[in-house]
Amino acid sequence: MAVFSNSSFSEHEHVAFHHDPVSGLKAIIAVHNTVLGPSLGGCRMYPYSNDDEAITDVLRLSKGMTYKAAMANLPMGGGKSVIIGNPHTDKSPEIMQAMGAFVESLGGQYIVAEDSGIAVSDVHLMAQQTKHAGGLNAKFTYEGAPSDGNPAPSTAYGTFVGLKAAVDFALQKDLSELTVAIQGVGQVGYRLAKHLHEAGAKLIIADTFGPAVDKAQSEFGAKVVDINEIHAVDADVLAPCALGATINPTTINSIKAKVIAGAANNQLLTESLGQVLFDKGITYAPDYVINAAGIIDIHHQQVDSSAAKMKAHIEMIGTTLTDIFTLSQAQQRPTNIVANELAEAKFK
Incomplete structure (x- = not known):
């Protein structure tokens, strides 16, 4: 070990x-x-x-x-x-x-x-045994409604904002014109699917948990495929929202989507795969940038803030990603490396 x-x-x-x-x-x-x-x-x-x-x-x-935290400008x-x-x-x-x-x-x-x-x-x-627990005294959601402390709605909204920014940059299409493949429809993936469905996107979904698949299929009219096949379907956007390392040497050459933008952490098995995606002409939204709204939510619940301030902070995810995409294109370097260097300049 x-x-x-x-x-x-x-x-x-x-x-x-x-x-x-x-x-x-x-x-x-x-x-x-x-x-x-x-x-x-x-x-x-x-x-x-x-x-x-x-x-x-x-x-x-x-x-x-x-x-x-560094890329979301959090202390x-x-x-x-x-x-x-x-x-x-x-x-x-x-x-x-x-x-x-x-x-x-x-x-x-x-x-x-x-x-x-x-x-x-x-x-x-x-929290009965520690005072070092976050997200328990939530006062509001990004929409202004009372919160139960679950940051998943914010994470899903931030991922939706980031996905739209990636699509705007790479495809210049409306979401209603697109097919999005969502890998994992749990707390965040389901809510992302809802945002996309309401925006008119066609959905393809996969999850290992049957009830989650059934719910998303019923509510959004989504096409269901096997969890081991979702990365290879014909879709404009691949949204990994399950566990990490789903972009790996086994899957990467089968990806047909031109945008990868999802909520999962550590989507790339290794950093070198960012270069492979770049060479294939795939716009990759670095995971820790696009999925940062959960910790943004927790931060705003702990300080003197408001729903409007939190929503504005979450929506900066789109701006940050656009900056990363622009630098990546200008420098001809993969987005994950560009994002890493921007983050490291803040905390090292």
Whole structure:
């Protein structure tokens, strides 16, 4: 089990492991960088096949949060946590409370929030054991309605804004003229599908969770394909909204879409694949830029702000992406490298 020699270690400040034999919790917290402020990042619960898979995932996610916060102009660093287990069958209040105690043991270095497999109600259980939990005292949504603390609606809206910016830049078409393939229709992917459906786009969807597929198919008239085929369908836009590394040497040559813009973290298995996408003429929206609205939401809930201010901040995602696309074109360099350098200039 490699940590320091893991290719994703990338100068992490702190990586902590915890096993609570009473509750059964097995978890990892990774703090990548705290130069701009305490690290904030969601807790993911997933049935990883082995420990190395969990370690690599948390390291990649944590690093991504540092870049995400920097590009969103937020006074915070990047961290992440993972719980090893199936969120549909293994989750319990005891595990959530034990996770809260684990977060508390880091003394504020890491602020936990919801993520894939973890609901806001789970973070409330964690908060019984830690004061370092984000997104629990939400006052408003970007639309102005009361909030239950779930940042997924903001993440989906920000992804929609970013997707539209990418389409405007690369295709110069209205969304009603397009077909969008959405890989994963969970909390964020479903809401993104709703935005796109209301804008008139045709949808192709895939997910491993049957009820989520059925819901999106019924409500949006979406075409359903296998999760292992979604990347290769005939579509104008591919929107990865599930787990990371779906753009990899196995899938990349089958991608027909001319725009990749989705909410998933760490979409590229390796940074070098950004060059491959660039050479293929595919406009890639760097994941940590387009999916930053969740932490933007959490930030605005913690300071003196308003729904209008938060919405304006989220909509800057489109402007930031357009700047990245423009620089990429001018410099003839892949968008992920351009974005990385802009972020690193802020936190290094």
